[in-house]
Amino acid sequence: MRRTASLVLLAFAVFFAALSPLMRWYAFPRLAKIPPSQYQDMVLEAKPATLINYGTMKAQQVPKVTIVQTLKGNVAASDRIEQTAGRDVVVWDTLSYVAGPDGKMVSEIPERYIFDAHSQAPVHATGEMVDGDPVRRQGIEYKWPFLTEKRDYTYFDAQTRTSAPIHYKGTRTFHGLEVYYFEQTIPWTKVPLPKKMPVKGITPQAVEKMGTTRWYTTKRMFWVEPVTGAPVNGQEIHKEELRGGDLLPGGGKVTAFAGHVKMRDDYVDSTVALVTSQRTLVLLLTSYLPWGFLVLGAALLPLALYLEARSRRPGPGAADADRFTEPQPQPTPTS
Numbered sequence: 001m002r003r004t005a006s007l008v009l010l011a012f013a014v015f016f017a018a019l020s021p022l023m024r025w026y027a028f029p030r031l032a033k034i035p036p037s038q039y040q041d042m043v044l045e046a047k048p049a050t051l052i053n054y055g056t057m058k059a060q061q062v063p064k065v066t067i068v069q070t071l072k073g074n075v076a077a078s079d080r081i082e083q084t085a086g087r088d089v090v091v092w093d094t095l096s097y098v099a100g101p102d103g104k105m106v107s108e109i110p111e112r113y114i115f116d117a118h119s120q121a122p123v124h125a126t127g128e129m130v131d132g133d134p135v136r137r138q139g140i141e142y143k144w145p146f147l148t149e150k151r152d153y154t155y156f157d158a159q160t161r162t163s164a165p166i167h168y169k170g171t172r173t174f175h176g177l178e179v180y181y182f183e184q185t186i187p188w189t190k191v192p193l194p195k196k197m198p199v200k201g202i203t204p205q206a207v208e209k210m211g212t213t214r215w216y217t218t219k220r221m222f223w224v225e226p227v228t229g230a231p232v233n234g235q236e237i238h239k240e241e242l243r244g245g246d247l248l249p250g251g252g253k254v255t256a257f258a259g260h261v262k263m264r265d266d267y268v269d270s271t272v273a274l275v276t277s278q279r280t281l282v283l284l285l286t287s288y289l290p291w292g293f294l295v296l297g298a299a300l301l302p303l304a305l306y307l308e309a310r311s312r313r314p315g316p317g318a319a320d321a322d323r324f325t326e327p328q329p330q331p332t333p334t335s
Contacts, residue, residue, distance in 0.1 A: 009300050017297035020290045028285040032146050033117035034090045036078040042069045043267055046238070046259025051100055054199045057248055059255040065106065067261060068097045071142070074112075081114060081125045088117035091127075092142070096158075098257070106257065107194045111158055113141055120145045120229065122156075130158045131195050138163040144229035146282060148180055155184055159191045159216050166220070174223045174232060175272045177279075184220040191216045211245030214256065227282050230275045233268055236261040 049065040077091040122137040139154025155166035166184035193204035223233040
């Protein structure tokens with residue numbers, strides 16, 4: 001009976017020891033993925049802010065500018081791209097909608113972002129765009145990879161349609177979570193005018209014909225929870241200018257928008273709660289289960305060996321039994 005138990009325990013020990021690396025290196029990349037149907041929205045505010053008055057073409061201070069970012073997974077598009085990509089792909093259709101203090105549209109920029117469901121690496125396919133302009137992204141956007149590392153990453157900037165390093169600046173604590181803090185600074189760069197202008201009758205083509213150009217700079221800041229790779233807070237010190245041409249008095253420059261953009265507090269709280277729950281799921285696949293299986297296998301192995309040794313050891317009284325059953329020598333007959 002002990003021999004059977006030892007063999008069973010030995011089999012379980014080998015099974016759990018083998019399952020430990022499989023859980024981390026095989027199951028984790030296949031199970032930890034962004035769902036293709038994900039939908040989320042985010043509200044950011046700049047209070048106060050500087051905003052151009054298109055009636056006077058002068059900058060004025062306003063109490064608040066609101067930026068609403070929506071992100072919607074396009075399942076049909078991801079299924080179509082997966083047929084040729086040979087991997088799980090997520091397609092996000094996003095929209096950044098900027099509204100003034102009166103709620104009227106200041107700018108509206110749509111994007112289509114296509115990326116690998118696990119690694120977040122960009123996948124290049126037809127439809128990848130920013131505001132209708134085809135782009136070829138390099139690096140990440142919106143989200144960091146699972147198990148984010150303490151290093152610089154390449155981050156895509158939608159305004160300039162280019163990628164640049166975003167620098168790891170240290171580990172911090174944010175709302176009870178350990179997070180990695182990243183910064184990216186985009187210097188003054190000439191950028192395209194939005195396809196949809198806030199004033200009727202004014203088009204990007206008409207503005208460009210007047211010789212007026214749009215310039216932009218920003219300091220981008222993210223607090224990223226490293227296990228999930230999800231930002232729990234994001235801010236930008238953002239500035240846009242219109243420069244030169246007949247549209248501006250004297251052909252100088254005017255601030256189109258400037259402000260310190262921050263996530264609204266209620267969205268920070270909900271994001272932290274969501275990321276905290278997702279963090280537990282990722283840790284199950286990368287830490288809790290692999291290490292738990294390894295410890296369990298290591299504990300079962302000596303127990304199996306102990307039972308095997310006990311099964312081979314003679315039981316108590318075995319020597320006496322052998323003595324009594326040992327054949328006795330027969331006396332030699334005498335003549």
